[in-house]
Amino acid sequence: MRAVLLHVTGVVQGVGFRPFVYNLAGRLGVTGWVKNTSDGVFAFVEGDSATLEAFTAAIRLEAPPMAVVDAVVAEDVDPEGHASFTIIASEAVEGAMTLVSPDIATCDACRSEMDDPDDRRSGYPFTNCTNCGPRFTIIEDVPYDRPMTTMRDFPLCEECAAEYKDPADRRFHAQPNACFRCGPRLYLNLIRPDAGQPADAGTYAWTPGCDEVPRPHRDATDERGRAEAIIDRTIALLRDGGIVAIKGLGGFQLACDATDEDAVRRLRERKNRWGKPLAVMVPSIAEVSAYCEVTHEEEALLASPSAPIVLLRLKRAAAAPPGGSNIPHPLAPSLAPGLRELGVMLPYTPLHHLLLSAFGGPLVMTSGNRSEEPIATGNAEALARLWDIADGVLMHDRDIYSRYDDSVVRHTPGVGTEFFRRARGYAPFPIAAPHPSDVDILACGPEQKNTFCLLSGAHAFVSQHIGDMENAETLASYEQSVALYRRLFRVSPAIVAYDLHPEYLSTKYAHSLGLPSIGVQHHHAHIASVTAEHGVSERVLGVALDGTGYGTDGTIWGGEWLAADWAGCERVAHLRQLPLPGGAAAIRRPARMALGALAECGLLEHPGAAPLRGRLAAGEESTLLAMISHGLNTPRTSSMGRLFDAVAALAGVRDDAFYEGQAAIEFEALADPAADGAYAFGIAEDTGGMLIVDSGPVLEGVLDDVAAGVPAPTISARFHRSVVAAVVDGCLRLAPALGITHVALAGGVFANRLVIGGAVAGLRSAGLVPLTHLRLPANDGGIAFGQAVVAWARRHEV
Ligand SMILES: [Zn+2]
Ligand SMILES: [Zn+2]
Numbered sequence: 001m002r003a004v005l006l007h008v009t010g011v012v013q014g015v016g017f018r019p020f021v022y023n024l025a026g027r028l029g030v031t032g033w034v035k036n037t038s039d040g041v042f043a044f045v046e047g048d049s050a051t052l053e054a055f056t057a058a059i060r061l062e063a064p065p066m067a068v069v070d071a072v073v074a075e076d077v078d079p080e081g082h083a084s085f086t087i088i089a090s091e092a093v094e095g096a097m098t099l100v101s102p103d104i105a106t107c108d109a110c111r112s113e114m115d116d117p118d119d120r121r122s123g124y125p126f127t128n129c130t131n132c133g134p135r136f137t138i139i140e141d142v143p144y145d146r147p148m149t150t151m152r153d154f155p156l157c158e159e160c161a162a163e164y165k166d167p168a169d170r171r172f173h174a175q176p177n178a179c180f181r182c183g184p185r186l187y188l189n190l191i192r193p194d195a196g197q198p199a200d201a202g203t204y205a206w207t208p209g210c211d212e213v214p215r216p217h218r219d220a221t222d223e224r225g226r227a228e229a230i231i232d233r234t235i236a237l238l239r240d241g242g243i244v245a246i247k248g249l250g251g252f253q254l255a256c257d258a259t260d261e262d263a264v265r266r267l268r269e270r271k272n273r274w275g276k277p278l279a280v281m282v283p284s285i286a287e288v289s290a291y292c293e294v295t296h297e298e299e300a301l302l303a304s305p306s307a308p309i310v311l312l313r314l315k316r317a318a319a320a321p322p323g324g325s326n327i328p329h330p331l332a333p334s335l336a337p338g339l340r341e342l343g344v345m346l347p348y349t350p351l352h353h354l355l356l357s358a359f360g361g362p363l364v365m366t367s368g369n370r371s372e373e374p375i376a377t378g379n380a381e382a383l384a385r386l387w388d389i390a391d392g393v394l395m396h397d398r399d400i401y402s403r404y405d406d407s408v409v410r411h412t413p414g415v416g417t418e419f420f421r422r423a424r425g426y427a428p429f430p431i432a433a434p435h436p437s438d439v440d441i442l443a444c445g446p447e448q449k450n451t452f453c454l455l456s457g458a459h460a461f462v463s464q465h466i467g468d469m470e471n472a473e474t475l476a477s478y479e480q481s482v483a484l485y486r487r488l489f490r491v492s493p494a495i496v497a498y499d500l501h502p503e504y505l506s507t508k509y510a511h512s513l514g515l516p517s518i519g520v521q522h523h524h525a526h527i528a529s530v531t532a533e534h535g536v537s538e539r540v541l542g543v544a545l546d547g548t549g550y551g552t553d554g555t556i557w558g559g560e561w562l563a564a565d566w567a568g569c570e571r572v573a574h575l576r577q578l579p580l581p582g583g584a585a586a587i588r589r590p591a592r593m594a595l596g597a598l599a600e601c602g603l604l605e606h607p608g609a610a611p612l613r614g615r616l617a618a619g620e621e622s623t624l625l626a627m628i629s630h631g632l633n634t635p636r637t638s639s640m641g642r643l644f645d646a647v648a649a650l651a652g653v654r655d656d657a658f659y660e661g662q663a664a665i666e667f668e669a670l671a672d673p674a675a676d677g678a679y680a681f682g683i684a685e686d687t688g689g690m691l692i693v694d695s696g697p698v699l700e701g702v703l704d705d706v707a708a709g710v711p712a713p714t715i716s717a718r719f720h721r722s723v724v725a726a727v728v729d730g731c732l733r734l735a736p737a738l739g740i741t742h743v744a745l746a747g748g749v750f751a752n753r754l755v756i757g758g759a760v761a762g763l764r765s766a767g768l769v770p771l772t773h774l775r776l777p778a779n780d781g782g783i784a785f786g787q788a789v790v791a792w793a794r795r796h797e798v
């Protein structure tokens, strides 16, 4: 008889780990105990040597599907002569950290129970088990036990309690376990946005205080009837063209019939969201393939436990008239005007499954917020903020502790899975630190698409997508999240990293902490984030192409070739600087950017400039030209994003943008892959030895084509090809002299499928090794991790 104490770390709580260990012990006939602590799972196991070895190996090999085992440390201890194997109470270990699982889409077993009319959870909108359901969004502290979650005020009924206590049950120690009798329930408040606040919100309305705690046990049959009536009423609203706010896992979503053009337009109007595409939730994969091309990889992403929004290529609209909709029948044309991709997801909560199968078609499912604000999470908050957007608010009384947006991914052949927004289903699972850190670091992230990162030991906890840090609401949400991550993962930052832009709220927040601080240049952070994900510590050539990033010289960068390792970074080439007349105003009006580019390159009198100049009012043009020539409120920028805007405007795609990059995104969408030719960037050395990638010749080529009546899809294809060539040629000129073979690609411009696909292929065939992000977005959502790694590499400076 021997005994071992096993210490298992990783994602081992809230994923059915203790029942797994308990059942394993029963199968192998060992005795002892298992317990959760805030430092992972501990198991004391007694048996003969061979069995203990088999037991230890099985912990790793047979772990439950949602578990991620980082390490199993076995220590020989004295046997204590246990008679059986038991699960003992959890305990908190001072200062210790354990990982927290992301929220997981409803599993197949739970789904079949919902669909089984004889099951006691038939039609229950909040069913879950140890393999699925809410986790991160309901947890307030560790260890992960019901009293530490927003389920604490739902006392289990006898049946649920029996499942919870039965080691053989799928719901053994499932903290959010619930049923019609004892669990969360639905509420539906009816509203008439056009008529103001409702006088009578309806039979099933939620009112403040109606869900007092602790919740009473209810009659299951009554509750099922109530849920069915609420779902029916909701479906009727949706079929009527109504907009319904739905409380999801991490916040409210706004839903409407995705085939009803009037409803989709009404949603855009009320939400004040123009231009940006809307995501769609579809009942099944079979239905997705009616509108979109779906590869095996994309299908796997859609159906994965993370169930993200996947950007899929739309099938061609049948017999679309010239200039007509790009959206295939029967989807509403204004879902994604001018685009060739649609964001699609499958139902991922029981409530979504009930709604989608009752509705039987695609629903728009977009974040429940007014533009620019964080998504609403509380019931009272949703009623106060969404009453003039939604015709009905479908709520429940399980509180959301953390905001959690839908994640957005894409699969590009030759590149892999790319993240655009990393949140539900992925965060807060850490990214591996490239090197164990002996000091805790908080990296505050950028302004747009903000995430922050806490680096501690072997882990980098990159937060879920927080949003654009442009208002007090988002800042408040950010501060709450930082506090939660610090608490959950027991991180006490001793160093803080921040973006060099002095006006970013994240930068100001960093300075307010009073900690030793390290400023990290925006594009250096972009590149370090890529290389750290790959564990590449040596110097690489980084190509950072994006919209806006504060440069070390105080100008706006965004078309940069950098020789960079984690500690340092040297700008070795950049795109020719162009004027940005009116600063941020030029981002919303690409026509301004185009005029500035023409003025800078002496191309105003080119015949190809006539259409653009004809579209500008005389007063606007003269004002802009005066601003440019006097350098008045006209910063200069080497941004590739802005060059895309300028060329899109010259090609006649769009003069005004509802959101940053809209012109560039639509310009990409209309590229004609069959068109041949390309323009050529100039490459020349300036007096300081810096390579300047000159867009002048490209702009001239574009104007020649415009003057010759070449259609925009051809101009787009040629421009994309020239950008790819500039990336590759720039690297080929720089890499040999620097003795570098690895090229890291990052920045929002690499969201462009043609640019990233072309650059990766071009660099490979040129004999270089392209590195792209693996689990983090190439846009500013990936910056915080890079900031943390740079600060770690420079930790001895402060
Ligand atoms: Zn389940
Ligand atoms: Zn129950």
Ligand SMILES: [Zn+2]
Pocket: 522, 526, 546, 547, 548, 549, 747, 748, 779, 780
């Ligand atoms: Zn950026």
